[in-house]
Amino acid sequence: MKKVYLDNNATTMVSPAAAKEMERFNTIHYGNPSSLHNFGLDTRPELRKALDRIYRLVNAADADDVLITSGATEANNHVIKSVFRAAAERSRSGRKDHYITTNIEHPTVYNTFQYLEKLGAAVDYLPCDRHGLLYPEQIQAALRENTVLVSVMAANNEIGTILPVKEIAALCRERGVLVHTDATQAAGKIPVDARDWGVDYLSFSAHKFHGPKGVGGLYVRQGRRLEPLFHGGEQMANLRAGTLNVPGIIGMGAAAQEALDFLDYEATEVKRLRDKLEDFILQHIPAAFLNGDRQNRTPNTLNIAFQDCEGEALLWDLNEHGIAASTGSACASEELESSRILRALGIDKALSHMAVRFSLSRFTTEEEIDYVISVLPGIIRRLREISSGR
Ligand SMILES: Cc1ncc(COP(=O)(O)O)c(C=O)c1O
Numbered sequence: 001m002k003k004v005y006l007d008n009n010a011t012t013m014v015s016p017a018a019a020k021e022m023e024r025f026n027t028i029h030y031g032n033p034s035s036l037h038n039f040g041l042d043t044r045p046e047l048r049k050a051l052d053r054i055y056r057l058v059n060a061a062d063a064d065d066v067l068i069t070s071g072a073t074e075a076n077n078h079v080i081k082s083v084f085r086a087a088a089e090r091s092r093s094g095r096k097d098h099y100i101t102t103n104i105e106h107p108t109v110y111n112t113f114q115y116l117e118k119l120g121a122a123v124d125y126l127p128c129d130r131h132g133l134l135y136p137e138q139i140q141a142a143l144r145e146n147t148v149l150v151s152v153m154a155a156n157n158e159i160g161t162i163l164p165v166k167e168i169a170a171l172c173r174e175r176g177v178l179v180h181t182d183a184t185q186a187a188g189k190i191p192v193d194a195r196d197w198g199v200d201y202l203s204f205s206a207h208k209f210h211g212p213k214g215v216g217g218l219y220v221r222q223g224r225r226l227e228p229l230f231h232g233g234e235q236m237a238n239l240r241a242g243t244l245n246v247p248g249i250i251g252m253g254a255a256a257q258e259a260l261d262f263l264d265y266e267a268t269e270v271k272r273l274r275d276k277l278e279d280f281i282l283q284h285i286p287a288a289f290l291n292g293d294r295q296n297r298t299p300n301t302l303n304i305a306f307q308d309c310e311g312e313a314l315l316w317d318l319n320e321h322g323i324a325a326s327t328g329s330a331c332a333s334e335e336l337e338s339s340r341i342l343r344a345l346g347i348d349k350a351l352s353h354m355a356v357r358f359s360l361s362r363f364t365t366e367e368e369i370d371y372v373i374s375v376l377p378g379i380i381r382r383l384r385e386i387s388s389g390r
Helices: 016-028 045-058 072-090 105-118 136-142 165-175 246-261 263-284 311-320 340-344 366-387
Strands: 064-067 098-102 124-127 147-151 180-181 202-204 217-219 288-291 303-308 330-334 333-338 355-359
Touching: 016 165, 016 330, 045 064, 045 202, 045 217, 045 246, 064 072, 064 246, 072 105, 072 180, 072 202, 105 124, 124 136, 136 165, 136 366, 147 165, 165 180, 246 263, 246 330, 263 288, 263 303, 263 311, 303 330, 311 366
Parallel strands: 098 124, 098 147, 147 180, 180 202
Antiparallel strands: 064 217, 202 217, 288 303, 303 355, 330 333
């Protein structure tokens, strides 16, 4: 049976070059870079090279910090809770500090803000429009005297919509408000430029751009405060104690370099294949509806709802044909929850249960897309017949 992996927004395959580099490194080096003997010291040049590549991925300046984390979950939690703690310390008088985010953030941001609300923060979750777009004027209107942080994702994980982070950061800078962006779904798919965007903090995760799992980063603009996540050793400038995940950093560095090399390919070839699948579906399968914005979108993401075709059942049938895709749904106890993101866009609950996400990568081939195109109409027809009781 064919195997077609179209779930790259969930996780990507580790690129052969990154895997090879990690393996080579692991067989030679096991010293701790913090040690003062050659076993440790010998790891440092390679570590430096990998960090340089990671800095280039997000265009950090030498003077900025990039904390190596266990992924974007940690980076998002760390920065939001750190800003909250620092603000709470400043405003012991009981003033409620104010935060702005969107209603389509990943749970690692959204749920963190919900947690802060319980601790007394005031949070605005700005609504995106039907296509998942947010407008800088919405931020302008929401900013208050006591706003301390605006957190807006660079690209959405379910629908791929790209948000205007640079414009938002410019507005916030004028008002002295800190800006964080979760760029996890942007890094490796579209150019990410922390300096040009003017953000204070930016999160990313290696396994979304063909690096290893369990490693990522948090960009921190020079001079911006961050509370330590872990206390202990002096690693990561005292902000994240613990022995460094050196092989992870080496793998992420190699993947970052390749991701930069392939950005044009993402914008042309990956997009062409995504559009081929999308055009086929919209032209040949009746009652299929695109979710997200057609233009303003990462080049690899396609989220589509098939009327009268339950998303989970479709995933199952696709899987039977060797095709891996996903829905935004999650099985919550007995009840099947539909995607919070799609509901936030105003898509009705029933239709949001029928949405499926196909996410491609630079390893997706034309032959794979042709295969999906050859089996999808039959799968949809069969599921619709079942749902109509025929
Ligand atoms: C937009 C976004 N932010 C954060 C995360 C969390 O990343 P990780 O699981 O690597 O910590 C993900 C992962 O799906 C994501 O898509």
